[in-house]
Amino acid sequence: MKDATVNPPSLGTRSLELYKTLYTIRRAEELIIQYYPENDMKTPMHMSMGQEAIPVGVCAALRDGDQVFASYRSHATFLAKGGATDRFFAELYGRQTGTVNGKAGSMHLADPAKGHMCSSAVVATGIPVAVGAAFAHKRRGTGRLACVFFGDGAADEGAFWESLNTACVMRLPVLFVCEDNGLAVQTPAHVRQGYASLTDIISRFKCHVAAQDTTDVEAIRQTAEGAIIRMRASGQPAFLSFTCYRYLEHVGVREDFHLGYRSRDDYEAWRQRDCLTLQRARLVDAGHGEEALRSLEQDIDERLQQDVARAKVAPPPGPEELFKGVFHEKP
Amino acid sequence: MRSRSYCEALNEALHQEMARDPSTFVYGLGVPDRMSVFGSLVGIRERFGPERCFDTPLCEDTMTGFGLGAAINGLRPIHVHIRVDFLLLAMNQLVNMVSTFSYSTGGRLKVPLVIRAVVGRGWGQGYQHSKSLHALFAHIPGLKVVLPTTPRDAKGVLIAAIRDDNPVIVIEHRWLYWATGEVPEEPYTVPLGEGQILRRGSDLTIVATSWMNVEALKAAEILQRAGVSVEVVDPRTIAPFDERLAVESVERTGHCLVADNDWTHCGFGAEVAARVSEQCFGRLKSPVTRLGFAPTPCPTVRVLENEFYPNAEDIVRAVEAKLGLAPSDLSGEDFYSHERRFTGPF
Numbered sequence: 243m244k245d246a247t248v249n250p251p252s253l254g255t256r257s258l259e260l261y262k263t264l265y266t267i268r269r270a271e272e273l274i275i276q277y278y279p280e281n282d283m284k285t286p287m288h289m290s291m292g293q294e295a296i297p298v299g300v301c302a303a304l305r306d307g308d309q310v311f312a313s314y315r316s317h318a319t320f321l322a323k324g325g326a327t328d329r330f331f332a333e334l335y336g337r338q339t340g341t342v343n344g345k346a347g348s349m350h351l352a353d354p355a356k357g358h359m360c361s362s363a364v365v366a367t368g369i370p371v372a373v374g375a376a377f378a379h380k381r382r383g384t385g386r387l388a389c390v391f392f393g394d395g396a397a398d399e400g401a402f403w404e405s406l407n408t409a410c411v412m413r414l415p416v417l418f419v420c421e422d423n424g425l426a427v428q429t430p431a432h433v434r435q436g437y438a439s440l441t442d443i444i445s446r447f448k449c450h451v452a453a454q455d456t457t458d459v460e461a462i463r464q465t466a467e468g469a470i471i472r473m474r475a476s477g478q479p480a481f482l483s484f485t486c487y488r489y490l491e492h493v494g495v496r497e498d499f500h501l502g503y504r505s506r507d508d509y510e511a512w513r514q515r516d517c518l519t520l521q522r523a524r525l526v527d528a529g530h531g532e533e534a535l536r537s538l539e540q541d542i543d544e545r546l547q548q549d550v551a552r553a554k555v556a557p558p559p560g561p562e563e564l565f566k567g568v569f570h571e572k573p
Numbered sequence: 574m575r576s577r578s579y580c581e582a583l584n585e586a587l588h589q590e591m592a593r594d595p596s597t598f599v600y601g602l603g604v605p606d607r608m609s610v611f612g613s614l615v616g617i618r619e620r621f622g623p624e625r626c627f628d629t630p631l632c633e634d635t636m637t638g639f640g641l642g643a644a645i646n647g648l649r650p651i652h653v654h655i656r657v658d659f660l661l662l663a664m665n666q667l668v669n670m671v672s673t674f675s676y677s678t679g680g681r682l683k684v685p686l687v688i689r690a691v692v693g694r695g696w697g698q699g700y701q702h703s704k705s706l707h708a709l710f711a712h713i714p715g716l717k718v719v720l721p722t723t724p725r726d727a728k729g730v731l732i733a734a735i736r737d738d739n740p741v742i743v744i745e746h747r748w749l750y751w752a753t754g755e756v757p758e759e760p761y762t763v764p765l766g767e768g769q770i771l772r773r774g775s776d777l778t779i780v781a782t783s784w785m786n787v788e789a790l791k792a793a794e795i796l797q798r799a800g801v802s803v804e805v806v807d808p809r810t811i812a813p814f815d816e817r818l819a820v821e822s823v824e825r826t827g828h829c830l831v832a833d834n835d836w837t838h839c840g841f842g843a844e845v846a847a848r849v850s851e852q853c854f855g856r857l858k859s860p861v862t863r864l865g866f867a868p869t870p871c872p873t874v875r876v877l878e879n880e881f882y883p884n885a886e887d888i889v890r891a892v893e894a895k896l897g898l899a900p901s902d903l904s905g906e907d908f909y910s911h912e913r914r915f916t917g918p919f
Contacts, residue, residue, distance in 0.1 A: 309646075342679050350677050359645065360677055364669050370635040371670060374642020374650075381598075381624065382647060401665070404632035408639065411630060567680030568715050570738040 257528065260302055260459045261521045266542050267294045267318045268518055270327060273550055274317075274334065275495040282554065283334045285347030290318035292489035295517035296421050297322040297391060299462025300482070303470055304389060309357045309375050311368040311390040315421070316361035319391050320351040323358040328549040337556035343566075344559050365426075366392060366399035369418070373405045376414035376479075387415035387473065394483075395426030398434050409479040410448040417469060418449075420483040427492040428503045441483055450480035457486070457517045460524070487512035577756035579721075579749045582728035583613040587651070589760045590735045591621050594649060597735060598625040600636070601653035610653050611691065611750055633659050637666035637688070641674060641740075644686040649735060654690040657744060658701050660710075671740045672715030683738035687731075692746045692783065692834070695878070700870035705783065708833075708840045710742050711812035717741040717765055718812040720783040720834075724754040726809060729763030737765060746784040746834065766810045768818040774804035777828040777892055780819045780845050781805060785832040785864075785883070791908070792888035799901050801892065811841050816848040823849050827858035828895055832888055837865035859895045864888060884908050 271291050277283065290297070293315070301310065301322040312319040320330060325341070333340030334348055341353055349363040359375065362368040372390035379386040396402050397420065409416040420440070424431050437443055441453040450472045452465050462484060469480035489509065491498035499506040525535060577585065591597045598621075604610060605618045605628050618626040629636045633654070640650040654660055660667070667688075674684050693702040711718045717739055721730040727745070734741035771786055772793050781789040786807050793803035804826060806819050823829045829849045831842035846861035864883040871881055885908050893900055 342677060345679070346677055352677055354645075354678055354682055360670075360674065362670065364665065367638070367665060367669055370638025370666060371642040371645075373635065374639035374644075375646050376642070377639060378643040378646030378648045381643075388642070400632075401635055401638070404630065404635035405638075408630050408632065408635055567676045567678065569680070570675050570683035571680035572738075573681075 256302070257460065257521070257525060258530065260298060260463065261518070261525055262538065262542065263298045263302075263322055264294050264459060264518050264521055265539060266327065266546070267298070267321045269542055269546055270321065270330065271317060273546055277550060278495045284336060285334055285349065286493050287334075287348050287495055288315040288493050289488075289490045289495060290315055292512065292516075293421050293423060293486040294318045294322075295457050295459040295462055296419065296484045296486060299459040300389060300391075300417070300419050300466040302459075302463045303466035304357075305386070307357065307384065307386045309359050309372070309386065309388050311359050311372040311375070311388065312351070312361040313365070313368065313392050313396070314349040314361060314363040315393065316351045317348070320353070320358050320361070323353075324356040325351065325353045325358055327546060328552060329353070331549045331553040332556055335553040335556065336558060337553055338559045338563070339553070339556045343563050345563070345567075366396035366401040368392070369396065369401055369405040372416055373409050373414060376409065376416045377412065380414055387417055387470065389417040389419060391419045391421060393426070394420055394422040394424060394431060394440070395434070396420070397440055398426065406444065406447060406449065406479075406481070413448075413477045414479055415473055415477075416479040417466070417473065418479065418481040419466075420481070422483050422485045423488040424485070425488060425492070425504075428501065430503070441481070444481045447481075448478050450476070450478060452480070453483040455485045457512075457515045457520060459517055459521055489513075574755045575758055576753050577724055579724040579727045579745075579752045580612045582724040582756045583731055583745070584615055584617075585756070586728040586731040586735075586760075587614065587617055588620065590732055591617065591625065593760070594735075596647060597649040597651060598627075599651040599653060600627050600629055602629060602631060602633070602659070603655065604628055604653050610655055611747065613750070614653070633662035634666050637663035638670055640686045640688070641666065641671050641684060644684045645674065645682050649685045649687070651687040651689065651735065654688070656702050657690040657692050657706055658704050660688070660690050660706070667710070667716070668713050672713045675739065676715060684740050685735075685738050686740045687734045688740070688742045689731075690742065690744055692744060694746070694748055694784070694882070697873045698871065699873040703871040705744060705835045707744050707782065707811055708835055708844070711814070711841065715740065716812060717810065718744065719765055719810045720744045720746075721763075721809060722749065722771070722783060722786040722807050724752055724756045726763050726769075728756055729761050730765070730809065732760055733762035733765050736762065741765065744783065748784055749787070752787070763809070766813050766815050768806060768808040768810070768815065770804060770818065770822070771807050772803065772805040774802040774826070776802045776826055777830065777895065778804045778806060778819065778822040778826045779830050779832055779888065781807060781832040782811065782841060783834040785834045788883070788885040788888055789832050791885035792892065795885065795889050795901070795903065795906060796892055799898065801896065801898070803892070808845075814844065816845070816852070819845060819849060820852045823853045824856055827856055829853075829857070830862040830864065830888065830891055830895065832883065833863070833865040835865055836868060837863045838868060840865055862891050862895055864891060
């Protein structure tokens with residue numbers, strides 16, 4: 243059985259790369275929080291903040307050609323799969339230089355060239371598409387897999403169960419990844435779920451299952467790598483579930499503890515195990531100098547600030563852009 | 574002339590395209606079973622194997638997204654539904670994902686997905702096995718919708734749909750499966766977006782869809798005997814809809830009747846009426862008339878079903894009213910010849 247990663251770099255380098263990606267996503271979203279009140283980014287933001295370790299860890303276990311299908315909470319998946327930060331901000335600002343020339347916004351970030359195929363704003367809607375992509379990869383013998391991210395709310399939807407069943411019965415290389423933040427907008431799991439454990443149920447399917455309560459990006463990467471190895475060996479799909487905590491409101495850039503459906507104490511407890519703090523401490527323990535880390539963080543800060551500055555002054559799409567792409571356009 | 578049935582024409586198109594292009598595959602509920610989707614898939618599984626012709630779990634929505642995922646990754650899926658009504662289970666994938674996917678990539682990704690769906694009628698099909706819904710699909714930007722009427726078109730349209738790099742919904746009327754006509758043996762395409770004139774005439778234009786073309790041609794034959802020359806225009810593709818053929822015809826005749834195989838309210842007939850009225854306003858000698866299903870669910874019992882569906886008799890009467898002619902004697906006419914072949918249950 244071959245390991246999923248080709249020529250793995252040393253653990254130190256990989257740990258640093260994981261941290262850089264986590265930091266980039268966190269800082270990018272902090273910039274969104276900073277500039278959103280200017281009302282120039284007119285797109286509903288579903289922030290990844292607090293949940294970044296899952297897409298970063300899982301995407302680190304994927305190969306370049308593997309494909310990701312994301313939900314509307316897609317900032318982290320988009321950047322973790324290699325999406326460019328300049329096109330990311332340009333898209334949020336609705337500019338011609340964005341990923342889809344401003345037509346997609348935050349909810350539909352996509353960069354197929356990087357393997358980030360789509361982000362979908364209707365819960366569970368990307369999951370069936372990932373199953374079909376996996377079928378094509380299997381049929382064509384590409385060795386690629388389809389990885390689909392969704393929240394625990396998606397498990398309330400029929401499309402999730404239909405897709406899981408189809409991937410199991412057709413033996414397709416789909417990596418199902420549940421970001422279990424326990425909330426559908428503000429509705430808690432116990433109001434929605436007539437069962438005790440999702441993973442217990444899924445373990446009865448012909449599917450590899452793993453669940454973890456962790457914010458450790460390295461643990462998540464290892465879990466994903468293990469699942470991918472088992473998938474390749476057995477030909478069956480895998481389902482991963484990671485508990486996490488959404489720091490901000492469902493949509494928007496603010497905290498929402500004043501609404502009373504969850505407490506600040508919970509947040510503070512999760513904040514203690516924040517994925518960035520953990521990974522940064524690991525790097526310091528492994529001998530990475532504080533000075534070097536700060537310099538690296540500053541570089542990222544500057545690059546992101548430049549991306550924002552450039553996006554702000556970039557031109558909006560011309561009116562002809564409206565009609566472009568309704569149907570396939572031959573290059 | 575090489576004569577084939579509509580069903581044989583569909584089957585020949587699939588055989589030829591699947592032999593030509595190994596990226597094609599056909600799937601759907603019951604697709605490989607002994608009925609072979611009313612015969613249209615005869616020999617496909619035997620010839621191309623279970624990997625390219627297969628059954629699915631009962632999940633139309635997911636299997637539609639499945640087709641999309643396969644289509645954006647180099648395959649050309651053909652998803653088959655034995656009734657259009659089942660497509661309603663797939664509306665989320667169709668309208669939220671399939672129709673928007675190319676747009677979501679700035680047109681860079683292609684979605685060569687074909688969805689075949691059969692319209693049922695007669696012998697108690699009732700209100701969940703008889704819908705056409707083509708206006709519903711045609712309302713959505715990003716979807717192409719085509720309704721072949723003749724055997725020649727069935728083959729050419731299906732080949733064009735398979736070769737198209739966009740999602741195409743092909744709506745096939747169950748009763749047309751028995752229709753026979755000239756079908757060339759070699760593969761050919763009937764371009765999507767182009768209509769055709771099924772019968773030339775000079776006094777009045779009937780724009781008809783799917784089965785209603787059969788009724789329109791029958792009505793035209795009857796009216797001819799009364800000295801009325803009717804032109805029958807079959808748009809074939811209703812999305813994208815090129816209205817020029819209908820408009821040019823009405824410019825010549827001055828009268829337009831739309832016979833749609835669907836409900837009239839907010840339907841394709843209304844679209845044709847609007848476009849013809851917009852473009853032929855000064856030349857219209859009468860307001861555009863629409864015929865379609867009664868505004869009710871489709872009843873099961875035959876006597877009510879006959880009231881529900883418009884037929885050639887209704888067309889004749891509507892034309893006579895438009896032209897101010899006295900009602901002719903239709904007592905000797907045979908209006909439901911095709912239905913006699915259909916003794917159910919499906």
